[in-house]
Amino acid sequence: MITRTNPLPQTKAVLSTESLSVGYGGVPVLPPLTFSVRPGELWVLAGRNGSGKSTLLRTILGLLPAVGGTLTRPPSTSIAYLPQVQSLDPIVPMRVWDIVAEGVESGWSFLKPWITADQKQRISEALTRTGTESLAKRSFVELSEGQKQRVLLARALASSPELLLLDEPTSAMDLKAEEEAINHIADLRRELGTAVILVSHHLPAAIKAADHILFVDAEHQGVAAGGVREVLADPIFHRQFAGLTGDLCVDMLKDGHRHDA
């Protein structure tokens, strides 16, 4: 097991954990994790089904209480979450615009009777940035899976997030679409300086774009957090994903990963 913090002390972390223990009913499902996420970094949260990815993600999002340790975010950090499309209710009659408009909501902002001009501008920019402006009046449920993901990304961007968490955003896409989507996310985080945590078990494309990996394995009680190269060298990670990452792991370990400082 390796558990390391990434070395970039000059920028303030948007998320820090210290021996963070996640689980249910006070029972941890993973060993403690220590890591820090800084602006502009792209982390891939990897693990097999049932490995504890969702538990860790829900704890980071504040939807589950931590079992132990600390999880720190600066109080003013704007956080956005891109859920899996299947988790959204298909019977709610939502247009694309209605969904992206949710991105500007925060705290008690819904008490204002109308959306302000500034908020409308942010919604419009998010639609443009994700190429979904032509879909604005369409019904969400009638879109393709790829279009739905872009709309949800627009909703996340409308909140001008400093930390963006994406839960398997490419699960319904083919390989080409997946690579395009991940590259798009990587471009956005570079352009906007947003820190991104991307949950994925389609690893090759995600790892190519990422700086860091959070690897979790509840079955073997393994966790690893750090730069791509050091996590790729972790024996449990190697054993778990040798088939999925294939030559990518070997190439990266041989040549050194471009993001590893």
Place this chain on the structure above:
Amino acid sequence: MTPSLTDFIAGWELFRDPILCGLVAGAALGMLGVFIVLRRMVFISAALSQAAGLGVALSFYAQIHLGLVGFMVDPRLGALILTLLAASMLRLEPRGRLTREGMLGLAYLVASAGTLMVGTRISQEAHDIQAILFGTGVLVRPSDTTWVLISAALVFAMVVWWRRGLIFASFDPDGAKVRGLPTTLLSFAILGAIALMVSIATRALGALPVFAFSILPAMAAIALAPSPTGALLLAACFGALGGVGGYMLAFFGQFPVGASQTLVCALLAVGAWAIRMGLNPRSSSRLSLPRA
């Protein structure tokens, strides 16, 4: 002999309150029904209206057998307290093998059995109990009309003001929580509004039409509306139409009022779904299915 329009106009003084009650309760419950349908809690209003019935029965019991008088044993207050108690119980997250459907069934059955059992001890008020269980919108007391108007005004104000938060929390509860919306409060607010409206409307109109108003207009609206705000408005219109149209059907067809209002609401729901399926045969995705 079938009553004529002249008969209706001649008796307007008599019909005004029940029609107004049907219109306003239909609109308010129709709008709240959008949240009930979206949260897959369609039997909540059935359970709550039975709880309201038990509250009324217990109030009469306290008056008759315990000799209590005054505001504390007002049947409306009894209905509201029991409805709020049931709503707060149903607000609890199901745990383990206890499902929400099971909790709804338990609340419905306990309240129904309780109402019938207490009803046997207050035979003087048996007519009131029957009216609550099966509906009687023929004659509505002016005080009940006033309470329905006040409750509906509160519900309309809350839903219109908080609609963005309520819709976000219904469509994507986790997303809303991550963005810092007070999802627990929003959930309590909507359940509180349902409890208030159901308890007051059940006392005035009966359990059957109240159950119908809180489900069928929302189903119709969700089938046709392009947006969530559109669904709220359409559901309010359909509910109002069901309340008034049902009363007219009952008057001219000599049918029971509650059943007629239910039938009109059901026709609106079936008609709306027929239109939706006709416009887009593959778009049945808004028929509510259990959440994955």
